[in-house]
Amino acid sequence: MQKNKRGEITIYYRHSDPFLIITEQGTLEGLEYEMLMGFKYYLLNQYGYDLTLTWELKRSFGDIYSQIKDHSKVGDIGLDIISKVPEREKEVKFSAPYFPDIQVLITNRSAPTIESIKDFAEMFEDYTAVSVEGTTYDIYLRELMKSQQMEFELQHIRSSNDIIRYIESNEMTFGYVDLPNYILALNKNKKIKRQNLLSKKGFGYCMIFSLDSDWNIPLNEFLASKEFELLRTKSVQKYLGYDVNQLISHIAEGENEEIVLLQREKSYMNEELHSKEKQAQEQSYIQNILLISIILALTITYFLFNSNRVKSKANEILTKHRQMIEQQNALLSRRNEDLVSRDEEKNNFIHILSHDLRAPINNITALANILNMNPEDLNEEQSRMINHIANESMRLNKMVTKILDIEKIESKTSEQFVRINLTKVVQHVVETNITHASAKKIEIITNLLPDVEVLGDEQYLFHVIENLVSNGIKFSPHEKKVFIDLTAQNHLALVKIKDEGPGMTAADQKNMFKKFQVLSAKATAGERSTGLGLSIVNKYIGLLGGELECDSEPGVGTTFTVKLSLA
Incomplete structure (x- = not known):
């Protein structure tokens, strides 16, 4: 970069309104996005460096932190309103803070309001805390549990974006959220409230790098510049509003955040009361108009009394139906x-x-x-x-x-796939099942294309093929044959396992991938079945990005075909 004045960094990020927003068109915007774009143009204007930014989306804070800590390159940056705490400083490098780190404890609006910290343990013992695992929300809740000697239930959800929505929908819950999100929720009149005396003020939101990265040096220079200060002010006003910008500025300048927050909350309450008073006046005016209209209408429409009785009866019936x-x-x-x-x-x-x-x-x-x-x-x-x-x-x-690890299978996440020699996996399966087949005098006939390679997980592939082969042996009578073919067609590797067993009924084929489902066909040598095999095989096939087909006829046999993309 010093020689050709060109550089490239990869930014690992997550959707976190209002800091980093993915629009309906798939483009990015938000405070953090504009900060990094400002950094790009700062380097270009100050030093003539042409910086390329590559944005890579991650599902959660944990994925971003793990990427930077364990797998990142020198030019990688983690971005997810990350708080700086001593434990993390041993694992990653932090930039200077770019935004105040203030978290407040919120509850549903129906929850009681505490007057002292001591009241919290008494009033919220039976409540459930909501957090995201591995975040400072989680750390602060555990510190609160320890300091107050409480044993409240701690429930983890996937994203910090969902904490306010969850607490608003569940009355006996509480949790920490970032101050900007709390202020935005107040603006939208969400059914939440802040519990005084339990706010947390951290070092500030920072970007993270690998320990051997030096990108923190130019970034810290940018964060200390007047250009960034101007950009941050405009971005906060753009995404949070002028009032919120003033609020954040007062707190960042050292004013007591409790007093500032109380003043802001009082302002919101006054605005809400004023709005309700205005609505009440409008409703009173409307009611007066309606009353006059009803009196006039009654003098004209008396002859419709009988029809009104019919309507009243119909309304009663509708009310009963609604109650039902x-x-x-x-x-x-x-x-x-x-x-x-x-x-x-x-x-x-x-x-x-x-x-x-x-x-x-x-x-x-x-x-x-x-x-x-x-x-x-x-x-x-x-x-x-x-x-x-x-x-x-x-x-x-x-x-x-x-x-x-069934939860991982259910959520359809996968490990990093590698190039696997599928031919060797099938051969290993055959060797493993020779003893079982010999005991029933069943001949395994193979026709394997050599050195067929796919991308996947060797344990998953072995388990898929082994389960299908062992099933073919298990449900085949003595002195029958099991055929295993491995071929390649277009961009697919095809593994066919055919047996001469009893086959499956239409009902069995409909239910065969359900967990704990024991089918009507019985093993021919007293073998046991848990009903889990085909269910887990189906999950593995999904993780590997493949397909599983079944062709079966009662009394003739069953053929399973595994389709996987060639490497």
Whole structure:
């Protein structure tokens, strides 16, 4: 950059109104966006540097922070109204603050108002705190829980943008939000209020860099410049309004934020009262007009009395129908809550069961390793069987880990995919299932195109192919065949697993991807089924960006086709 006066930085960001906004047209705007564009033109005007900005969207604060801490390059910047705290200074480098960091504790407007900090523990013991994991909102709530010796429930949601909306919709909740968002919510007359005495004032919002980055030097120079001061003032007025700009300026200059906030809140209350008084006057005027109109109308429309009686009866019927619908809605709401509760209990049971499975699996692995400590005392078949037991127990342990990570599967997030030799994965699956097939005298016939490569996760791919092959063996009668073909067609790799089993009915094909679904077909050698296999396979296929097709005819057999994009 020093030689050719050109540079490039990548900015990892998240939608955070009003700091960084993604418009309906997909363009960016907001305080932080204008700050970085101002920095670009500052370098160009002051030093003749042509800076290219690349914007990369992340889903959450945690994703941005992890990117800068663990995976960033020297020219990467993290941007998400990030507070500077001592624990983070050990992991990332911070810029100078570009905006005051003030957080206030809010509740639903129906919640009681505390007069002292001591009142908080008594009044809010049964409330639920709402936060975003890993943020200063979370840190401040845990400090509050510790200082007040409370045990309130702490619920995490994905985005800080949703905290105010959640608290407004749920009465017995509270949480920390940034001051600008609180002020904007007051302007929109949201059903929230601030609890005095519990505000937090931090070092200020900063950008973050990797520890070996030096981009903080020119950025700090820009943040200390008159150009930035002018830009920030105009941006705050543009996105937050003149009054909010004055409020932020008073607090930033050292005035007591509690007094400034109370004055501003009183101003909002006065404005709201004035608005309501004006509405009351308008309503009174309208009521007087209506009253006169009704009196005149009654003298003219007396002859319509009978028809009015009919209308009144119809209104009564409509009212009863409306009440019935409201009762049905309330019943549906309670049933929905019951279903959600049962689903959570079921998931908890799966997690507990998966954890409990690890102990016997680890014992099996340990015993296999002990048996294999003296290989000279074992014949070739014994050694092969012991190694097979050890390998299968380790694979089962990985499967349990995947079940424990079911939330990740449900949310359809994926790990960083790598180039995988699909041919070797299929061959490994065949080797793993040879013993099972031999026990039932089933012949596995393969036709594999060599060195077929796809992008994916090896464990996911192994689990998909292994589950389908083991199912083909499990549900095939003795002395039958299982066919495995691996081909490439256009841009796709195709893996076909065909068995000569009983096939599946139309009802089974409709339900086969549901969790804990045991189908009508039975294993031919007493094998057990959990009903989870095809469900998890379907989830893995989705994560890998592939497709799974099933062609089955009762009494003939079943063919599963896995379609994956070639690398």
